[in-house]
Amino acid sequence: MEETVKMTAAVPAREWLKKNVTTVASYGGLIFCVLLFTIVTPIKGESIWSAEKLGTLMSNVIVTALMSVGAVFIYAMGNLDISIGKQISIYATLMVLLGNTTGSLVPGIVLCLLLSLVFAIINGASGPLFNIIPIIPSVVVMQVLSGIITIVYAVLGTRSITLRTIDYSVFKSPLLMLVVLLVEIAVAMFLFNYTRIGKYAKILGANKTAAIQSGVSLLKFRLLCYMIAGICFVVAAIFQMGYTGSASDSTGTGFEMNIMVSLILGGMPISGGMRSRISAAVVGSFTFALLDVGLPLIGLPTRMTFIAKAVIFLIVVLITSRKKGGALPR
Amino acid sequence: MGEKVLQIRHMRKEFGPTVALKDVDITLNRGEIRGLIGENGSGKSTIMSIASGMQPPTSGSMTYLEKPWHPANMVEAQAAGISMILQEANTIPGVTVAQNIFAGHEKEFSRMGIINMEKMYREADQLLEKFGIDRIHARDSINHYNFEDRKLIEIVRCVTDDTRILVVDETTTALSLEGREILYRLIHRMAEEDDKTIVFVSHDMDEIIEHCSVLTVLRDGEIVGELSRAEMDAPDAVQRIRYLMVGREIGEKYYREDFDSSHGEEVALELKDVPWGPIRHFNMKLHKGEILGFGGLSGCGMHEIGRIAYGIEKPEGGTVIRNGKEIRTPLSAIESGIGYISKNRDREALVLDASIEQNIVLPSLRSLEKGIVVLPGDEHRMAEKEIESFRIKCYSGRQLVNTLSGGNKQKVSFAKWSAKESEVIIMDCPTRGVDIGVKQAMYALIEQMKKDGKAVLMISEELSELVGMADEIVIMKDFEVVKTFKRAPDLKQTDIIEYMI
Numbered sequence A: 001m002e003e004t005v006k007m008t009a010a011v012p013a014r015e016w017l018k019k020n021v022t023t024v025a026s027y028g029g030l031i032f033c034v035l036l037f038t039i040v041t042p043i044k045g046e047s048i049w050s051a052e053k054l055g056t057l058m059s060n061v062i063v064t065a066l067m068s069v070g071a072v073f074i075y076a077m078g079n080l081d082i083s084i085g086k087q088i089s090i091y092a093t094l095m096v097l098l099g100n101t102t103g104s105l106v107p108g109i110v111l112c113l114l115l116s117l118v119f120a121i122i123n124g125a126s127g128p129l130f131n132i133i134p135i136i137p138s139v140v141v142m143q144v145l146s147g148i149i150t151i152v153y154a155v156l157g158t159r160s161i162t163l164r165t166i167d168y169s170v171f172k173s174p175l176l177m178l179v180v181l182l183v184e185i186a187v188a189m190f191l192f193n194y195t196r197i198g199k200y201a202k203i204l205g206a207n208k209t210a211a212i213q214s215g216v217s218l219l220k221f222r223l224l225c226y227m228i229a230g231i232c233f234v235v236a237a238i239f240q241m242g243y244t245g246s247a248s249d250s251t252g253t254g255f256e257m258n259i260m261v262s263l264i265l266g267g268m269p270i271s272g273g274m275r276s277r278i279s280a281a282v283v284g285s286f287t288f289a290l291l292d293v294g295l296p297l298i299g300l301p302t303r304m305t306f307i308a309k310a311v312i313f314l315i316v317v318l319i320t321s322r323k324k325g326g327a328l329p330r
Numbered sequence B: 001m002g003e004k005v006l007q008i009r010h011m012r013k014e015f016g017p018t019v020a021l022k023d024v025d026i027t028l029n030r031g032e033i034r035g036l037i038g039e040n041g042s043g044k045s046t047i048m049s050i051a052s053g054m055q056p057p058t059s060g061s062m063t064y065l066e067k068p069w070h071p072a073n074m075v076e077a078q079a080a081g082i083s084m085i086l087q088e089a090n091t092i093p094g095v096t097v098a099q100n101i102f103a104g105h106e107k108e109f110s111r112m113g114i115i116n117m118e119k120m121y122r123e124a125d126q127l128l129e130k131f132g133i134d135r136i137h138a139r140d141s142i143n144h145y146n147f148e149d150r151k152l153i154e155i156v157r158c159v160t161d162d163t164r165i166l167v168v169d170e171t172t173t174a175l176s177l178e179g180r181e182i183l184y185r186l187i188h189r190m191a192e193e194d195d196k197t198i199v200f201v202s203h204d205m206d207e208i209i210e211h212c213s214v215l216t217v218l219r220d221g222e223i224v225g226e227l228s229r230a231e232m233d234a235p236d237a238v239q240r241i242r243y244l245m246v247g248r249e250i251g252e253k254y255y256r257e258d259f260d261s262s263h264g265e266e267v268a269l270e271l272k273d274v275p276w277g278p279i280r281h282f283n284m285k286l287h288k289g290e291i292l293g294f295g296g297l298s299g300c301g302m303h304e305i306g307r308i309a310y311g312i313e314k315p316e317g318g319t320v321i322r323n324g325k326e327i328r329t330p331l332s333a334i335e336s337g338i339g340y341i342s343k344n345r346d347r348e349a350l351v352l353d354a355s356i357e358q359n360i361v362l363p364s365l366r367s368l369e370k371g372i373v374v375l376p377g378d379e380h381r382m383a384e385k386e387i388e389s390f391r392i393k394c395y396s397g398r399q400l401v402n403t404l405s406g407g408n409k410q411k412v413s414f415a416k417w418s419a420k421e422s423e424v425i426i427m428d429c430p431t432r433g434v435d436i437g438v439k440q441a442m443y444a445l446i447e448q449m450k451k452d453g454k455a456v457l458m459i460s461e462e463l464s465e466l467v468g469m470a471d472e473i474v475i476m477k478d479f480e481v482v483k484t485f486k487r488a489p490d491l492k493q494t495d496i497i498e499y500m501i
Helices: A002-010 A012-019 A021-043 A049-076 A084-102 A106-130 A135-156 A174-194 A196-206 A206-213 A218-245 A256-264 A278-297 A301-318 B043-050 B075-082 B097-101 B119-128 B147-158 B179-192 B203-213 B229-233 B237-246 B304-310 B330-335 B346-347 B354-368 B376-390 B404-420 B436-453 B463-469 B493-500
Strands: A160-162 A246-248 B002-017 B018-029 B035-038 B059-064 B082-085 B167-170 B197-202 B214-219 B220-226 B269-278 B279-287 B291-295 B319-322 B338-342 B425-426 B455-459 B470-479 B480-486
Touching: A002 A174, A002 B035, A012 A106, A012 B480, A021 A278, A021 A301, A049 A084, A049 A174, A049 A218, A049 A256, A049 A278, A049 B470, A084 A106, A084 A135, A084 A160, A084 A246, A084 A256, A106 A246, A135 A218, A160 B279, A160 B330, A174 A196, A174 A218, A174 A278, A196 A206, A196 A218, A206 A218, A218 A246, A256 A278, A256 A301, A278 A301, A278 B179, A278 B455, B002 B346, B018 B043, B018 B197, B018 B220, B035 B179, B035 B203, B043 B059, B043 B082, B043 B167, B043 B197, B075 B082, B082 B147, B082 B319, B097 B119, B097 B147, B097 B480, B119 B147, B147 B179, B167 B179, B179 B203, B197 B203, B203 B237, B214 B237, B220 B229, B229 B237, B269 B455, B279 B304, B279 B455, B279 B480, B291 B304, B291 B436, B291 B463, B304 B425, B304 B455, B304 B470, B330 B338, B338 B404, B346 B404, B346 B470, B354 B376, B354 B404, B354 B493, B436 B463, B455 B463, B463 B493, B470 B493, B480 B493
Parallel strands: B035 B197, B035 B214, B082 B167, B167 B197, B291 B455, B291 B470, B338 B425, B425 B455
Antiparallel strands: A160 A246, B002 B018, B002 B059, B214 B220, B269 B279, B269 B319, B470 B480
16 A cells, blocks of 8 residues: 555646646747747737737637637537538628617527527537548538628629628727626536536547447437527627628638647647647637737747747647657557 | 576556556566466556567566567567567458568568569468468468458468567457367477477466466566466365465356256247358357347357347348347347447447547437437446446556556446346447456356346357356357357366367
8 A cells, every 4th residue: 555655645746737737838828929929029010918908818829719619519529520610600690680670689699599509509410420530521511601601792793791880899998808708708618517418528539439339319419509609699699790790701710720730729629639629729719819920029020920920839738748758668 | 497588577567547557576487377367457468568578568577588678669579589479469461361471571572672572372271281271371461351261371370480579368258169279289399399489478377377487476566476287286275376466265156156048938039030141041049038149159150140140240031030120230220229238349349549438328328318408417427337347457447448458448338238127238249348346246247147038148159158148149140150069067078179170
């Protein structure tokens, strides 16, 4: 028994670091960015902590963060959804169109929520039902939505539409953004950590066969995860549309990639599983947005920011996605 | 005995806080079949995994063929002549048998970057023939072969003319009688005719005693004894080795000692006229308080019976019934009080990346719910209770399952259903890859389950445990029941084997 005692005593520092290298790296990335921009930007005569810059930061981060938090439920299961960008686009378009016809945003939002349910069923349920990998239906959804969006804007005869009568200035408030984000994070963390939905999502990502043999209903819980994510996407679409009060045929383009990059920057394993965390979405999207706001402030030419972001992304991936060794050979 | 091939001095290996090897000295000689025996977690696999380049030691030195030996990986070790056949499957799915055998050696068959597949197939077939394996063909996709055949293919891949040390790590647990014979012939030929060194890692004492020329016993990361051939032939050798392995007398009680095969009247689980694939019209009744054993060779259909009874495989007709309700999915099985321990522990029974606690509570999460909330405190209490009652060796319930040894992993898969308080347990090879100490505990547990009125469906490839534990043994062959045996003091394995093959 002497050994057991020794074990517990030896665990702390080094072991903890070894086990949590991903967390350390992802939080480290965020802290590094914050420090860098806090120290360097004043030299250039600007401050990242100015109200204006914080507002820009918040508006930059809000849509990605809201989406990424929802996407954690999908990524945790080891699934990918590449239709997210187009979903945002169609939601934003519908909100503006219905807003202009009815004079209120509510019908548009309700319709989008219903629509998100349809997408959740297609993306989440068709996999287990027809035995196909879930990225396939999401490709189909993406393409169908692209087609619909093209037709809609062709019929309208314009490339962008704007809210005419509704006052949308409230959605520009950084405070509201912060509050909504915090509420969404709180609800998501609760569902992810303290209910079967999140626990099962992680288990499904780690070992689907064992999950099913332990009584996890793949169909039911995959559907639930896609539904939760869908609601988060609708909320994100509201802010995407609300910031400018408009939607266009290019709204949402590439968002699914922003989500992927944010999640990886935040330390989310791309294959899902037990190490999935909601915090990855938050940390990742803030790092991502900070780079966007901060890099030009420290004097990096705008045309270079993509390269700088790619380099930072690469470094984080090298640290977080490395194969973990050190398990007993059996 | 020949000259020294590999010398290991003061080897130490730590995995985080766990010390797998303390300070091990061992010398391997030419022409010997060296047995390494010890309980799970004794470090017996670790020694050779270090020598064959799978992982580096924490400290210590190795001398191979009179030169310092620091293999960077398994490929380097294999090229230098140290090959290891692993416990778990290690073949590449989706390609042919020949591609598996010559994986990494494609250059030998290629000209200007194009591989001559005909030549590869021809040579692979010749190799298979040389090993006496005629039922495997080089052109076939490896997916057509079962676990056992893949193991044989792996052996063919590992062993070349340049092999000086062949490490066979618990391989025989995956092999049937025929596969074992092929392996035994091979190691004897290599050691006795070609003067090569075989390291035979196992915890099956009969096998070790029968085939090894010298035996090293490990316990808790230390060498506790070495036995010569003469010592292994001594009448008390089994007791002596067992004592060395466990470090205490484990007593004579191993299997059940009673021969009372009575059980409750109530049917706990019934298969009615079930067809599935090659299985036709299968009927079975499992009663409360009964241990029903299923035996046969690995391809006889007995594993499928367990999977059908648990709702994993959908029967093409007939019904699986418990308490008047039909079982269609694992979920409905669990809800009606059935638990299932898969033969494929690492892939189906456990989530290796999850903690012990997360694994134990997994089937019970639904019953732990308060509204929709699962409180961490409830999960923790449930897991702690099982960890304690099963004596799972760990420093905390948060420890990941993939850091546990085989026996402790198996305890976790039992604990899942004990926590769920399942009334019917279907166990497929419950003691596969588990050492004596844990086995003894498992048997005691199964006996207790019977006493508690639980129903146990015990599917096993080990006849001795069926004879030792089951009230009734059903023997299957070619997907049919060929014979059933009642529990009896004079029932012998040899009486049963003839019905199996």
